[in-house]
Amino acid sequence: MNELDTETLRRYDSEYLWHPFTQMSEWENAENIIITRGEGSYIIDSDGNRYLDGVAAIWTNVHGHCRQEINEAVKEQVDRLEHSTLLGLSNDRAALLAKRLIDIAPPGLAKVFYSDNGSTAVEIAVKMAFQYQQQVGNTQKQKFIRFDNAYHGDTVGSMSVGGIAIYHEVYAPLLFPTIKAPSPYCYRCALSPEGDCHSCGLLCLQELERLMKEHAHELAGLVIEPSVQGAGGMIVQPPGFVKGVRELCDRYDVLMIADEVAVGFGRTGAMFACGKEGVTPDIMAISKGISAGYLPLAATLTTRKVYDAFWGAYSELKTFFHGHTFTGNPIACAAALASLELFEKDRLLEQLPEKIEYIQDRLQRLMELSHVGDVRQEGMIAGIELVRDRHSRDPYPWEERVGVRVCLEARKHGLFLRPLGNVIVVFPPLSISLDELAILMDGIEASIRSVTE
Numbered sequence: 001m002n003e004l005d006t007e008t009l010r011r012y013d014s015e016y017l018w019h020p021f022t023q024m025s026e027w028e029n030a031e032n033i034i035i036t037r038g039e040g041s042y043i044i045d046s047d048g049n050r051y052l053d054g055v056a057a058i059w060t061n062v063h064g065h066c067r068q069e070i071n072e073a074v075k076e077q078v079d080r081l082e083h084s085t086l087l088g089l090s091n092d093r094a095a096l097l098a099k100r101l102i103d104i105a106p107p108g109l110a111k112v113f114y115s116d117n118g119s120t121a122v123e124i125a126v127k128m129a130f131q132y133q134q135q136v137g138n139t140q141k142q143k144f145i146r147f148d149n150a151y152h153g154d155t156v157g158s159m160s161v162g163g164i165a166i167y168h169e170v171y172a173p174l175l176f177p178t179i180k181a182p183s184p185y186c187y188r189c190a191l192s193p194e195g196d197c198h199s200c201g202l203l204c205l206q207e208l209e210r211l212m213k214e215h216a217h218e219l220a221g222l223v224i225e226p227s228v229q230g231a232g233g234m235i236v237q238p239p240g241f242v243k244g245v246r247e248l249c250d251r252y253d254v255l256m257i258a259d260e261v262a263v264g265f266g267r268t269g270a271m272f273a274c275g276k277e278g279v280t281p282d283i284m285a286i287s288k289g290i291s292a293g294y295l296p297l298a299a300t301l302t303t304r305k306v307y308d309a310f311w312g313a314y315s316e317l318k319t320f321f322h323g324h325t326f327t328g329n330p331i332a333c334a335a336a337l338a339s340l341e342l343f344e345k346d347r348l349l350e351q352l353p354e355k356i357e358y359i360q361d362r363l364q365r366l367m368e369l370s371h372v373g374d375v376r377q378e379g380m381i382a383g384i385e386l387v388r389d390r391h392s393r394d395p396y397p398w399e400e401r402v403g404v405r406v407c408l409e410a411r412k413h414g415l416f417l418r419p420l421g422n423v424i425v426v427f428p429p430l431s432i433s434l435d436e437l438a439i440l441m442d443g444i445e446a447s448i449r450s451v452t453e
């Protein structure tokens with residue numbers, strides 16, 4: 001391959017590339033890193049500098065970068081079949097992966113509908129729930145409950161069920177109306193300002209019940225990121241919340257849509273976050289970790305009950321009229337199958353408790369820093385919320401971009417991090433070693449100190 005020097009690559013990048021979620025006036029004037037290689041927990045730039053990947057290639061990487069076994073599976077598949085279609089045909093990898101996904105999914109999920117990214121997996125879930133209600137005769141049930149601080153993607157449907165104003169407000173006229181429930185955000189709880197999730201009796205769940213009771217007649221579904229609201233700031237839900245949501249959905253005949261795009265595939269310490277509270281959602285969206293960060297792949301899983309509502313003669317027009325060109329791409333499915341084999345071969349989930357405990361210890365230490373307001377953790381996910389004033393919980397003004405500054409500082413320590421506002425995110429590949437975790441947490445601590453003290 002023709003290797004280009006860093007200067008040329010930077011020039012091409014700033015001249016021709018438009019980056020996601022990026023103010024390009026800042027980007028074009030910065031000395032940007034161009035990644036050319038990956039190795040285990042590290043990404044390597046065009047000058048050979050190594051960065052510990054603290055955000056796992058935007059929350060996707062599971063077994064490390066360029067893991068030999070997945071590389072081989074992808075190469076083999078490219079030589080056998082690169083793509084066909086699931087419209088009028090099937091392919092062996094897609095069929096086998098569907099079976100493997102159902103084997104590991106929460107019990108009761110029975111069918112797999114593929115797509116290519118998390119937003120679309122959620123969009124499909126919403127359409128599926130809507131059409132289900134129409135086809136079982138609940139024609140009034142057309143609305144969805146969404147949570148404040150939720151993030152489910154960038155397509156119009158997935159934005160409609162999201163709750164992050166800064167991303168979604170400009171598109172408000174395009175979005176369909178929904179019913180907004182409060183975020184289960186203990187540190188900044190809108191319902192119980194003391195922020196004590198242990199003694200409040202889950203006020204957020206009580207408020208959710210009030211909303212569900214009032215709107216049950218018109219509710220098709222509820223969309224939730226189980227266990228952790230990711231892009232909202234790694235907001236960890238109080239224990240029992242997911243189970244409580246399941247119970248309310250059952251009570252008010254509302255389909256529960258679990259968006260496990262970020263938390264699925266071992267991230268919370270269990271294969272799926274719903275499983276931690278013994279919950280089976282009616283519909284579950286997965287992506288990111290599904291192919292271990294290798295290729296765009298997503299899936300929307302559902303139960304036999306939902307699937308059966310689409311069953312009928314073609315003339316009844318109950319078909320799920322949805323599908324994408326690259327649905328069930330065999331190379332992506334081969335990567336996903338190889339990843340699932342590695343979960344077993346490496347006994348990956350069994351390796352996690354020690355790492356989770358280590359992160360927990362280090363987070364406790366961070367609470368001693370004067371501008372760390374809150375630390376939150378669920379398995380291999382953590383959020384460190386920086387505040388201007390610990391006692392009042394007064395946040396840094398967003399314009400000061402303290403999170404961004406900490407992450408830029410972290411580069412001096414050989415880390416790549418990406419913040420969520422003033423929340424520093426810890427989301428490394430699950431395969432990270434304890435030594436590498438120590439480097440990550442040392443670098444984060446030093447960077448927070450240097451920027452905030």
Ligand code: PLP
Nearest residue numbers: 117118119151152153230261262
């Ligand atoms: N849902 C959740 C919970 C996510 O965290 C994300 C992305 O971060 C999405 C959906 C959207 O996924 P994608 O960026 O692949 O469209």
